[in-house]
Amino acid sequence: MATKRAQKMEETRAKLIRAAREAFATKGYAAASMDELTAEAGLTRGALYHNFGGKQGLMQAVVDQIDQEMVERMLAAQARAASRWEGLLEEGVAYIEMALEPEVQRIMLLDGPAVLGDPSQWPNQNACLLRTTQTIQALIDEGTVKPVDAEAAARLINGAALNAALWIAAAEEPHAVLPKAVEAFRQLATGLLKAEG
Amino acid sequence: MATKRAQKMEETRAKLIRAAREAFATKGYAAASMDELTAEAGLTRGALYHNFGGKQGLMQAVVDQIDQEMVERMLAAQARAASRWEGLLEEGVAYIEMALEPEVQRIMLLDGPAVLGDPSQWPNQNACLLRTTQTIQALIDEGTVKPVDAEAAARLINGAALNAALWIAAAEEPHAVLPKAVEAFRQLATGLLKAEG
DNA sequence: CAATACACATACGCTGCGTATGTGAAATTT
DNA sequence: AAATTTCACATACGCAGCGTATGTGTATTG
Known part of the structure; x- marks a missing residue:
């Protein structure tokens, strides 16, 4: 028991x-x-x-919890999408939207990296990134995406989303710039596509 | 005197x-x-x-100094490029390469944001971003780039470069992943181009 | 040359982390 | 079930480090 x-x-x-x-x-x-x-x-x-x-251990626990919540929301976003490619985009958009929350911004994007080191080394972040990498690899295999290094592409996509998120969060009118960021993100991502749609 | x-x-x-x-x-x-x-x-x-x-004021001074050095190097990289579009790419590549330096990584990418707040609000970072934005706007005007929001595109491009930089810096073999990151960056950026080259 | 300003050093108090030790309730032993 | 052990957490202590208030010597001013 x-x-x-x-x-x-x-x-x-x-x-x-x-x-x-x-x-x-x-x-x-x-x-x-x-x-x-x-x-x-x-x-x-x-x-x-x-x-x-210690204090740092508590931070780690907090980060892990929020990280897990974020991964779940990204999975849900991807699941809602029609195609695998759209799933990748929706995942990025979900990431952008989450950074509108002050808690995510402050803990995950600002203090977290400073206290615990580079986010790409965190366990959950790795899981999330690994999934994105696999999705991109699948897209390459099915011929949708150019034959680039999948992990590199995944990291850049996530990075673009992250910066978009920071921009939105710091803006005076977050909800005004959100659509602009999302649109630019989608356009940028098409650089990975083999042929223009 | x-x-x-x-x-x-x-x-x-x-x-x-x-x-x-x-x-x-x-x-x-x-x-x-x-x-x-x-x-x-x-x-x-x-x-x-x-x-x-105080301690924070000193950090601000250090960040300003490094920031200025980075802007200068990005300007030099852009100046070396053949075309305006290549200049944009070279600028991003220069940014990626600078993050190989521990000083830049630790101070500018990790602690700086935590101590001073979002980097996009720093004076020099704004200047750099403004220039990138103007370059993209010019590329839009000359018909090279799709008509997206120039600032949004500039932020995403910078964000992608930043994340690539972090990835490289955290890698076991930084110089091995650098070319992969650069290649993916260039591919991703083509998403902004109006037509495929 | 006297007087003042100011760049920096010295001295103090307070906050806050980490650790060593104490304590009472749950779990185990016989 | 009474005694003993375990252990989750509280209490108490020491120390590092920041910010401020105050002192001091040298450069500037009249």
């Missing part, structure tokens, strides 16, 4: 992660005090060190 | 910026101690606060 202690511990971890998401998103990683953060969750720094090893 | 005091102050600023570039690049912003940093330059934290207002 799942012991009572294990259950309790999961609750504790969840509480800390929830408080950390809030604090990191609003104040930023550096300015977020662990005393305040844990107190907000009704705990102390003791619990934090026991469960996550 | 330029007073002796003003000269001395410039030297002091230069010494501090030089020491900070070194410290920020190797240890990272957060782990860089201002006491160590200033001692390395033969000064104390007093000089730092007087000249830059």
Whole structure:
């Protein structure tokens, strides 16, 4: 059976992660005090060190959680698309849209890389990128896409989406520039296509 | 005349910026101690606060300096190219190559955004982006590029280059993936062209 | 040459992280 | 089921590092 202690511990971890998401998103990683953060969750720094090893470990846990949510949403976006090619585009668009959320922007795009290092090394980010790479490889195999290096193409596509996301998030009128970014993204992506449609 | 005091102050600023570039690049912003940093330059934290207002102000100065150097190199790369379109590509390639340098990667791509906020808001980055935007607009006007939003296209192009740079920098064999990234970048960029070459 | 300004050094306090140690409740043992 | 052990978390301590307030010597000004 799942012991009572294990259950309790999961609750504790969840509480800390929830408080950390809030604090990191609003104040930023550096300015977020662990005393305040844990107190907000009704705990102390003791619990934090026991469960996550330190401030950085907590950040890692937060990033992993958000990363997983993002991958799920990208998968859903791809699944809704008509063709494999459209799926790739929809995935990128979903990524762009997610960066409209301050939490994603601050934690995943700004502080995360600084604290944990290059995002392309994160486990989930790798999974997501791997899938994109496979999709592109499949598109190459079926003759839709030019024979470029699939991983390189996947990284550039993701990078373009990421920058579009940052642009939108920093804009005065995010929802005004969103369609422009999406359109440019789709146009740019066609550079990978073998023949113009 | 330029007073002796003003000269001395410039030297002091230069010494501090030089020491900070070194410290920020190797240890990272957060782990860089201002006491160590200033001692390395033969000064104390007093000089730092007087000249830059604080740790963040010093970071800003370092970023501005590197940013300016990067813009100059991109301009040089563009100037070497045969056509306006090739100039755009060469600029992106130059950007990718610069991120091979640990100093650029750590300070400009990782810590900079976390400390100072979104790079697209930095003064020099804006200047660079503005130029790219103008180049693309010119390419649209001359009929080389599809009629997309020039700023959006510029941001995506830069974003793709940036991500390629990060990929290369994080790779085990940077110089092995560089050509793949450059090739994919050029292919992707052709998505903006009106007709296939 | 006296007076002032100012660039930088020195000294202090406070915040915040990490660790070592304590504690009470759940789990295990016999 | 009573004693013992485990362990999740709290408490307490020490230290590093930032920001500020204040001191000092040299360059500038009248």
